[in-house]
Amino acid sequence: MNNLFTPYSIKNLELKNRIVMSPMCQYSVDKEDGAPNDWHFVHYVSRSVGGTGLIIMEMTSVTPEGRITNGDLGLWSDHQIPEYQRIINEIHKHGTKVGIQIAHAGRKAEDATQPVGASDIPVEVLPEETMNGELKPPRALTTQEVQKIVQQFKEATERAVKAGFDTVELHGAHGYLLHQFMSPSINNRADDYGKDLALFGEEVVRAVKSVMPPTMPLIMRMSAIEYVDGGYNLSHSIKMAKRFKEAGVDLFHISSGGEGPPGKSKPKNTPGYQVPFAREFKEQLGLPVIAVGKLSHPALAEATISNGDAELVAIARGMLNDPYWGLHAEKALTHKVNPPFQYSRGIR
Template sequence: MEHLFTPYKLKGLEVKNRVVMPPMCQYSVTNKDGIANDWHYIHYVSRAIGGAGLIIIEMTDIEPEGRITDYDLGLWSDEQIPALARIVEACHQHGAKVGIQIAHAGRKAQDTEQPVAPSAIPFNKDFKTPKELTVEEIQDKVEKFRLAVGRAIKAGVDVIEIHGAHGYLIHEFQSAFTNKRTDEYGKDLAKFGKEVIRAVKREMPEDMPLIMRISAKEYVDGGYGLEESISFSKEYKEAGVDMFHISAGGEGPIAAHGKPGTHVAYQVPLAREIRKALDVPVIAVGRLDEPVLANAVIGNEEADLVAVGRGMLRNPYWTLEAAATLKKETTYPTQYQVSFPN
C-alpha cells in the first residue's frame, strides 16, 4: 500500500515523498520590486532541509498590477530570475523538487490603482471596482503568463502551477458569479484558462508537468459547485493540465477562514471526486496537518500528494517529524540524525 513516504513520479517529475509545501504568500518583498530576498530563501530552503518532497513557491505574478499587494513576488522581468534560481538550487541540494505558482490577482489586486477583471464587479465594498478587460487586454495577459513561465523555467523549477483558484483572475473568468460578459469569454467560461494553459505549455519542456490549482466549490450564493468544477477541469485537462491542486472558495471568504472549513480534511472529498471523475492525479489540501491523517489520504487513494500549509508554517521540519511519527524511512540531515530514531 502506498503511503506518505512512497516516492512519486509524474512525467519528468520525481519526488521522494508525497508531502507538498503549498504556495503561501509571504508578503515579504522589501522594495516592492517583486524580487525574492533572504526571507524567501530561508523560508523555502528550511522546508527542503525539513524533508518536503515538493515545495511550491508562493503566488508569483505576471505583472506589477497583478499582485495582491506590492509586497508579492513577481516574474514580469528577467531581473527577478536570479533570486529565485538561488532558492531553487539550494532546495535541490537538500533533496526537494521545486515548483512555482504563476498568477494574476485580477479584481483582488489591492495596491494597484486600477485592478482588472472579466467584468466590472468589485470583490466587496472595501475593494476598488475593476476595469473590464478588452479582448486585446485579455490576450496580453495570456502572453504575460507565457513569458512568466519562461522565466520560471530559466530559474530552474521542476514544475509549474497555474493559479486558477481563490477568486483571482483565471477563477474570475471561469465563474458565472463574476463573469457577466456577453462575448466569447462569457459564453465559454473556461476559454481564458484554456488559452493560458496552451500558451504556457509551449514554454515548458515536454516532460515537465503542469499543475493547476482550482477552487472546486464556491461558498457564495450563485457560485458553482463540484459538478461545474469537474466540467471545466475536464476542459483544462484536455488543454494540457497534468495534475490538479484542489482547494475551494475565494469569491466569498476562502473556506479556511470560516465555515465549512472548520474541520480537518474538509476539502479531501472534492479532491477525491475530481481524481475519480477525470482519472487525473490530484493534490489534496486543507487542514491535513496531522501525519496519520495525511498518510491516510494517500493510503486510501483519495489523492496522490498531500499539501501541508499551516503545519509547515509552524514547523519547517514537519516532514521529518511525520516520518518519525509514522515510523517510515526517510533521509534525515546528518546534523540532525542524533535527534531522530534509527
C-alpha cells in the same frame, strides 16, 4: 503505515515522498523589485531540509499590478530570474523538487491603482480578510487586454523554466483572475470570454504548455466549489477542469472558495474537509490530484494517500508552524527518520 513516504513520479518530476508544501504568500518582497530575497531563501530552503518532497513557491504574478499586494513575488522580468535560481539550487541539494505558482490577482489586487478583472463586479470582503483593509472596484478588462495577459502568463512560464523550476502551477482558485473568468457569478462579459467561461483558462494553459519542456508536468489549482450563495458547484468546476485537461493540465491541486463572503455552501472547516473534492476530481478526470486542507496530522495525511483519495498531500499552515514537518511526520508514522547529520542529535 508508510505510503506517505513512497516516491512518486509524473513525467520527469520525481519526488522522494508524497508531501507538498502548499503555496503561501509571505508578503516580504522589496516592493518595486518583485524578486525573492533572503527571507524567501531561508523560508523555502528550511522546508527542503525538513523533508518536503515538493515545494510550490507562493503565488507569483505575471505583472506588477497583478499582485495581491506590492509585497508579493513577481516573474515579469528577466532580472528576477537569478534570485529564483539561487533558491532553487539550494533546495535541490536536499533532494527536494520545487515548483512555482503563477497567477494574476485580478480584482483582488489590493495595491493596484486600478484593479482589473473579468468584469467590473467588486469583491465583497471584510476588512480583516485583506492585507490593507480595502479592495477597490475593478475595471473590466478589454478583449485585447485579456489576450495580452495570456501572453504574460506565457512569458512568466518561460522565465520559470529558465530559472530551473521542476514544475509550474497555475492559480485558478480562490477568486483570482483565472477563477474570475470561469465563475458565472463574477464573469458577465459579452465577448467570447464571457460566452465561454473556460476559454481564458484554456488559452492560458495552452500558452504556458507551449514553452514548457514536454516532460515537465503542469499543475492547476482550482476551487472545487464557491462559497458565496448562488456560487458554482462541483459539477461546474469539473466541467471547466475537463477543458483544462484537454488543453494540457497534468495534475490538479484541489481547494475551494475564496471568491467572496461564505454562504450556505461553505463546508465545515474540519480536518480533511476538502479531500472528497480532490477524490471526485481524480475519479472524474482520470488524472492525479493534490489534496489540501487541514491535513497537518500525519495520520490523516497518510490516510489520504493510503485510501487512494489523492496522489499527493499539501501542507500549508502546518509547515508555517513546523519547517521540519516532513521529518517529524516520518518519525511519527515509521518510527525511523534520517535527518541531516547536523540535526541528528535532535531529530532521531
